[in-house]
Amino acid sequence: MSNRHKEMTNMLSIALTMSCISILLNCASALGVSNRAWAISQSEKFVPCAANSKRRESRSNELLQIVEEDQKDRQPPIDWNIVSPRDEIRAKRVAEIFAEGCFQSAEDYASAALVFQHGTVPDHYYQAFLWAKKSVDLGKEEQSNMVANAVDRYLMSIGHKQLFAAQTFRSGPDQCVCLGDTELGFPDHLRVEYTGMSLSDRISAVKKRNELNPICSEVVYCSGKLSPPPKGLFPNIW
Numbered sequence: 001m002s003n004r005h006k007e008m009t010n011m012l013s014i015a016l017t018m019s020c021i022s023i024l025l026n027c028a029s030a031l032g033v034s035n036r037a038w039a040i041s042q043s044e045k046f047v048p049c050a051a052n053s054k055r056r057e058s059r060s061n062e063l064l065q066i067v068e069e070d071q072k073d074r075q076p077p078i079d080w081n082i083v084s085p086r087d088e089i090r091a092k093r094v095a096e097i098f099a100e101g102c103f104q105s106a107e108d109y110a111s112a113a114l115v116f117q118h119g120t121v122p123d124h125y126y127q128a129f130l131w132a133k134k135s136v137d138l139g140k141e142e143q144s145n146m147v148a149n150a151v152d153r154y155l156m157s158i159g160h161k162q163l164f165a166a167q168t169f170r171s172g173p174d175q176c177v178c179l180g181d182t183e184l185g186f187p188d189h190l191r192v193e194y195t196g197m198s199l200s201d202r203i204s205a206v207k208k209r210n211e212l213n214p215i216c217s218e219v220v221y222c223s224g225k226l227s228p229p230p231k232g233l234f235p236n237i238w
Contacts, residue, residue: 049102059102063111066090070115090115091124103131106138113146117153125154129234148194151234156180160229163238164191165202168209169222176216177209181226186238 049055070090073083094115103109113131116124129150135143145166152162167180179202188198197205203220210216231238 049100050104055100056102056104059097059100060105060108063094063097063108066093067111067114070118084120087115087118088120091119106135106140106143109135109138110140110143110146113143113150117146117150122154122157125150125157129154144194145196147237148191151237152180154233155229156224156226159226161226163229163234164195165197165199166195168202168206171219171222174213174215176213176219177206178219178222179203179206180222181224182221183229185228190237 049059070087073086094112097103098112103112109131113128113135116128116131119125119128129147132143132146132150136147148164149166152164152166155162156167161181161183163183163186165179165182169178169180170176171178182199182202184199191202192198206220207217210219229238
């Protein structure tokens with residue numbers, strides 16, 4: 001077969017293929033079964049989690065089970081090489097349930113907040129704050145303590161002083177307990193409102209934990225030298 005003949009055959013094959021595609025698309029359009037129409041018809045069968053009581057109940061129970069596993073993993077002795085990967089798996093599953101639109105109750109948001117409070121990056125802690133706050137808004141007032149914990153963990157994770165003095169650490173070779181650097185200009189009455197503890201209560205608690213170790217008797221704050229927290233990140237708080 002000559003090259004000229006081959007070229008003519010290839011061109012004819014391409015033309016025939018394009019013609020067939022055009023016919024199929026026109027037919028699909030005429031019959032109302034285009035890709036878009038098909039997608040719409042399929043979506044009409046979908047029932048959102050918010051309208052599916054059986055799925056919603058199942059997801060709420062799953063969130064409670066995830067929290068139970070989270071707390072069980074934190075019973076001493078803790079092997080972080082085992083627990084940390086499990087934390088990541090739990091956070092992924094919580095995010096999936098949220099993406100389904102299955103968070104409905106104050107308990108759902110509280111469960112999710114706890115899991116993300118045990119995250120690894122600032123975004124996790126800020127998300128924990130948002131979910132804890134939502135739980136409070138839905139009537140679970142005891143979650144105000146989680147709000148405070150998430151706020152403080154987030155601020156310290158981005159290099160700023162905490163507000164509620166909720167975060168303590170063990171520092172130095174003697175493993176003294178110390179209070180994370182705290183913003184002294186934050187209203188103490190808000191600490192009491194959210195956590196039930198004033199700054200002086202927190203300091204007393206640190207000293208009590210150190211009282212059996214004379215080397216740690218004068219330790220109060222960790223020497224983090226963190227910067228003041230920026231305002232505006234937490235409406236009605238700071």
